[in-house]
Amino acid sequence: MGLLSKLFGQSEKSPSREAQQVFEKMRRLLDDDAPQIAMVGEPIASMINRGLDCDQLPDSKGRFGLEVSNPVPVNGPIGELAYLSKLRNSNGERLLFHRIGSQGTVDIFEAVDFSGQEWFVLYLDMYHPRKSRLTPTGLSLSDETSQFTGFTSNCADFPRGFPAEKAKNSGSGLNMLYAPLSTIEEALSRSSFDRPSAHIQELQKSNSDLSFKL
Numbered sequence: 001m002g003l004l005s006k007l008f009g010q011s012e013k014s015p016s017r018e019a020q021q022v023f024e025k026m027r028r029l030l031d032d033d034a035p036q037i038a039m040v041g042e043p044i045a046s047m048i049n050r051g052l053d054c055d056q057l058p059d060s061k062g063r064f065g066l067e068v069s070n071p072v073p074v075n076g077p078i079g080e081l082a083y084l085s086k087l088r089n090s091n092g093e094r095l096l097f098h099r100i101g102s103q104g105t106v107d108i109f110e111a112v113d114f115s116g117q118e119w120f121v122l123y124l125d126m127y128h129p130r131k132s133r134l135t136p137t138g139l140s141l142s143d144e145t146s147q148f149t150g151f152t153s154n155c156a157d158f159p160r161g162f163p164a165e166k167a168k169n170s171g172s173g174l175n176m177l178y179a180p181l182s183t184i185e186e187a188l189s190r191s192s193f194d195r196p197s198a199h200i201q202e203l204q205k206s207n208s209d210l211s212f213k214l
Helices: 003-008 017-031 034-040 044-049 077-085 162-168 181-188 197-206
Strands: 094-102 108-111 119-125
Touching: 003 077, 017 034, 017 077, 017 108, 034 077, 044 077, 044 108, 044 162, 077 094, 077 108, 077 119, 094 119
Parallel strands: none
Antiparallel strands: 094 108, 108 119
């Protein structure tokens, strides 16, 4: 089932003109760099547009997207949401994610796949005009238009606190861009989502001043 039919409950072969217009606006916001930057507003949008147009930052060191010294370049906070929501693990599963801290211009995200089996600490730098086409080892980017499955804020009791965090962000204008709660709640019902000890160690060394407590 495509995104249009998921959103409007009708056949994609004969959607109404209004549905088509709404869908196209949503698709641009989910997929296209320029509209995502425009949503941020000034002066941040100009700072983003002045950044390097690249897939990987020059002179970066370490594992791409998995170390603060080699962050993924993306186009602003909406670009962070879009990039992370398109990531898939080796089993094709989507990720739930939230931002847990930052170091300079680098934002630090915690993520887990929908089955609760694989956990990640991911590093993104949002001051660039487009999203990287590269991915951290073990992950890939989906070609599908993907509604958001995480936050640029800290989600209390992650990931089980997803519904409450989405409700807190309902006034941001992004609500329709998020995956349906039914999809998230179905994923949350499949696992206890307990953090493995190795992941906890990775979190603790990622940043000494995380915005949440383990």
